[in-house]
Amino acid sequence: MIAKTAPRRRRWLLLPLKLLLGFAALSLLMVLIYRFVPPPVTLTMLFDPNGITKDWTPLDEIDPNMPRAAIASEDGKFCTHHGFDVDAIAKAAIHNASGGRIRGGSTISQQTAKNVFLWQGGGFVRKGLEAWFTVLIEAVWGKRRIMEVYLNVAETGIGTYGVQAGAIRYFHHGAGRLSRAEAARIAAVLPLPKKRAAVAPGGFTRRYGNTIARRIGIVQRDGLDGCLK
Incomplete structure (x- = not known):
């Protein structure tokens, strides 16, 4: 027995x-x-009751102002970290512990991992899986591919995904000729795409967009987008 x-x-x-x-x-x-095939759909898209409007666009066909705006607004150390910005995570934790508006410390790499492979929302399980996929895409994809995928799957408006669809929705032309102001407005929408608008923005969104537009010049001047070239 x-x-x-x-x-x-x-x-x-x-x-x-x-x-x-x-x-x-x-x-x-x-x-x-x-790494080679565009993600056809994500869980966020599948569960979006507003439908899906998207149009995959290679990074070479997206105006450089857009990835610079993403770096300026979301992840200033994108080209130098290996998927995680320890300082930003620590600062976000300290800020959130003090109360007030919740602040995230996720990098573009982490957001891409979450958007492509996982679901929205928090929880230790999802954060752990996010870290795993972040390590993988940093090792396998590299920075250019991460940025390319991020700019194509990020929600840019209600039922709108990717900067190409966002540019057409808001400015009636493709992402290949975004001005600094237009790229900055789309970047300002990214954290809350269902509540913010890139056209005639008011209040915080307008001020934040103006700040991002100024930072785009700094990203270009200091070569903070050098890994994308």
């Missing part, structure tokens, strides 16, 4: 390891595929 129970127990003990290895292999395969 004991002899029969021991192998069965070992099988049960090995099951979590097999599941973990299977998940690691599957996630790596997905990351490898999306």
